[in-house]
């Protein structure tokens with residue numbers, strides 16, 4: 599069931615950077631669509647629990663294992679240090 603369009607308080611338009619111009623509604627298909635009344639920007643938002651939270655890039659995902667293999671195992675022997 600479509601929900602009535604409502605403005606999102608504090609939302610900033612990604613295109614024109616106007617605040618409080620974004621309104622959001624849900625389509626019949628259940629997609630959330632946000633629209634900017636200032637510049638006409640519209641964006642379909644996939645179903646998310648928290649649409650305001652940007653997706654974070656984690657270091658784990660970006661890290662490559664090649665760094666680990668480039669570490670050379672160099673062992674320094676302390677020769678002649680006997681008492």
Ligand SMILES: [Zn+2]
Pocket residue numbers: 611612613614615616619634635636637638639
């Ligand atoms: Zn806008």
